[in-house]
Amino acid sequence: MDGSSLAAIWLTCKLATLVTVLLLVVGTPIAWWLANTCSRLKGPVGALVSLPLVLPPTVLGFYLLLLLGPYGGIGKAMDALDLERLPFTFAGLVVASVLYSLPFVVQPIQNAFEAIGRRPLEVAASLRATPLDAFFSVVVPLARPGFVTAAILGFAHTVGEFGVVLMMGGNIPGKTQVLSVKIYDYVENGDYAQAHWLAGGMVLFSFVVLLLLYGSRKQSSWSR
Amino acid sequence: MEARFRLAYPGFTLDVDLNLPEKGVTALFGPSGSGKTTVLRCVAGLERAPGGFLKVADSIWQNDAHGVFLPIHARPLGLVFQEASLFPHLSVRKNLEYGMKRAGNARGEGFDAMLDLLGIRALLARDPEHLSGGERQRVAIARALLTRPRLLLLDEPLAALDVKKKQEILPYLEALREELNIPVLYVSHAPDEVARLADHLVLIQNGRVTASGALMATLARLDLGSAFTDDAGVVLETTVAAHEADGLVRLEFPGGRLYVTERDKPPGSRLRCRIHARDVSLALSAHNDTSILNVLPATVVAIAGADAPGHVLVQLQLAEGGPLLLARITERSRRALAIAPGMAVVAQVKSVALL
Numbered sequence: 001m002d003g004s005s006l007a008a009i010w011l012t013c014k015l016a017t018l019v020t021v022l023l024l025v026v027g028t029p030i031a032w033w034l035a036n037t038c039s040r041l042k043g044p045v046g047a048l049v050s051l052p053l054v055l056p057p058t059v060l061g062f063y064l065l066l067l068l069g070p071y072g073g074i075g076k077a078m079d080a081l082d083l084e085r086l087p088f089t090f091a092g093l094v095v096a097s098v099l100y101s102l103p104f105v106v107q108p109i110q111n112a113f114e115a116i117g118r119r120p121l122e123v124a125a126s127l128r129a130t131p132l133d134a135f136f137s138v139v140v141p142l143a144r145p146g147f148v149t150a151a152i153l154g155f156a157h158t159v160g161e162f163g164v165v166l167m168m169g170g171n172i173p174g175k176t177q178v179l180s181v182k183i184y185d186y187v188e189n190g191d192y193a194q195a196h197w198l199a200g201g202m203v204l205f206s207f208v209v210l211l212l213l214y215g216s217r218k219q220s221s222w223s224r
Numbered sequence: 225m226e227a228r229f230r231l232a233y234p235g236f237t238l239d240v241d242l243n244l245p246e247k248g249v250t251a252l253f254g255p256s257g258s259g260k261t262t263v264l265r266c267v268a269g270l271e272r273a274p275g276g277f278l279k280v281a282d283s284i285w286q287n288d289a290h291g292v293f294l295p296i297h298a299r300p301l302g303l304v305f306q307e308a309s310l311f312p313h314l315s316v317r318k319n320l321e322y323g324m325k326r327a328g329n330a331r332g333e334g335f336d337a338m339l340d341l342l343g344i345r346a347l348l349a350r351d352p353e354h355l356s357g358g359e360r361q362r363v364a365i366a367r368a369l370l371t372r373p374r375l376l377l378l379d380e381p382l383a384a385l386d387v388k389k390k391q392e393i394l395p396y397l398e399a400l401r402e403e404l405n406i407p408v409l410y411v412s413h414a415p416d417e418v419a420r421l422a423d424h425l426v427l428i429q430n431g432r433v434t435a436s437g438a439l440m441a442t443l444a445r446l447d448l449g450s451a452f453t454d455d456a457g458v459v460l461e462t463t464v465a466a467h468e469a470d471g472l473v474r475l476e477f478p479g480g481r482l483y484v485t486e487r488d489k490p491p492g493s494r495l496r497c498r499i500h501a502r503d504v505s506l507a508l509s510a511h512n513d514t515s516i517l518n519v520l521p522a523t524v525v526a527i528a529g530a531d532a533p534g535h536v537l538v539q540l541q542l543a544e545g546g547p548l549l550l551a552r553i554t555e556r557s558r559r560a561l562a563i564a565p566g567m568a569v570v571a572q573v574k575s576v577a578l579l
Contacts, residue, residue, distance in 0.1 A: 138311060
């Protein structure tokens with residue numbers, strides 16, 4: 001394996017880790033709101049969050065590119081604030097990946113919250129826990145299997161993405177060239193040996209991830 | 225304690241105005257769907273009745289006229305639900321400590337006494353999933369009480385338990401009744417639990433309070449037959465007077481005595497018993513040729529129609545200033561004996577349920 005492959009692996013791990021952490025932080029309140037709201041906005045917001053499940057990644061990447069680029073609203077705002085525009089940067093990859101993997105994190109957490117129901121919160125409140133206290137001392141521990149599933153899916157899905165990365169990040173070695181794009185590069189250049197290393201590694205990685213996922217699910221259903 | 229709540233749902237309106245004693249167990253009794261649990265949830269602050277008012281002891285928990293509404297976590301109350309509500313991710317000890325810590329009882333005041341009172345000392349290290357239903361409820365009650373609440377709310381705490389488990393937990397609840405000096409609101413649709421535990425009875429039907437008063441006096445009312453139907457009857461508070469040689473136990477109450485079969489309570493202890501109206505028959509004079517043991521002289525106070533067809537309920541006064549008794553007899557017998565208010569009769573009690 002050559003240096004550029006290792007750089008791509010490192011970059012991918014960095015991206016996926018950062019994105020997973022951000023997704024848990026952003027996705028948890030969204031999941032909580034979706035699990036508990038009676039608002040009429042529940043349907044539209046739920047659908048919006050789930051869009052990346054259905055849309056081709058290139059569509060999402062395309063619109064993000066337009067929005068964040070020099071003629072897009074956010075791109076212009078960033079220019080005005082003297083900030084670097086996001087397309088073709090690592091930060092841009094992070095933003096795109098968070099949006100793209102959001103449903104994979106929100107849905108398991110939302111399901112876990114819904115399965116817990118209101119009762120444990122009512123009990124905690126009757127024992128003088130404030131709502132925030134009850135959330136961290138009761139809901140988070142009870143929803144742990146949901147969080148584990150969400151983290152694994154969010155991480156794995158970010159590692160596996162291709163279309164959004166290509167649209168938003170391009171293919172800049174060491175900066176935005178992640179694994180999936182690197183494999184595409186090798187294949188395009190006929191370097192099948194290098195492609196095999198990375199592709200085979202991905203197969204193994206994905207298998208292990210799914211093994212962990214199903215393992216944790218079985219365990220959690222047993223402990224209930 | 226004062227409570228006024230009015231809540232309207234499609235097809236159901238709750239409208240209650242309660243003034244309850246600051247001590248003792250108040251049973252909110254009524255059929256399912258009558259709104260008794262909603263009343264409890266309003267008191268807890270889990271439900272907000274707009275325009276509601278709630279005062280417990282000297283503190284106002286809700287007064288919407290002045291925009292006062294304490295959130296539940298700011299109300300010093302203990303709450304026990306129908307089904308086991310222990311946190312599954314915490315051991316029994318951690319469950320107990322959860323409320324203690326947050327209620328400013330980190331030092332565990334009363335912890336040991338509570339373990340003994342509810343018989344849960346041996347369970348401390350266990351996980352809730354390894355407890356029986358009755359054990360879980362006992363831990364839940366201890367957890368609630370260790371927050372040193374000013375009011376204890378029990379929402380059908382025995383309804384999810386089978387008869388055997390119920391019998392196992394009732395003595396603990398009785399012991400609590402003796403120990404606690406805070407008011408208890410006990411929601412139930414089981415007449416036997418109410419008869420055994422309550423001091424005060426609030427009858428709720430279709431979202432309204434149809435009766436509220438001291439347990440014994442309220443149970444003896446003639447106009448509530450439809451709420452109790454076949455379970456109509458009174459509760460007598462008696463004292464165990466003596467264990468007699470032939471295996472019978474003599475119970476005494478102001479205005480009379482009752483004989484019941486063996487019960488392992490020592491002389492001097494108090495015992496509640498329940499006499500169903502359907503188990504009381506009337507005669508005009510005392511017979512010596514009857515196998516019925518408990519024959520009590522009484523005076524007819526009033527007569528009203530019973531819920532069962534062809535029957536009437538007769539309210540009787542046992543001795544001067546003694547307790548009231550209900551008898552359910554057929555209208556035909558009433559006519560044959562010409563039973564009317566003011567008449568002296570003899571009540572024959574076919575069976576006494578010891579509580």
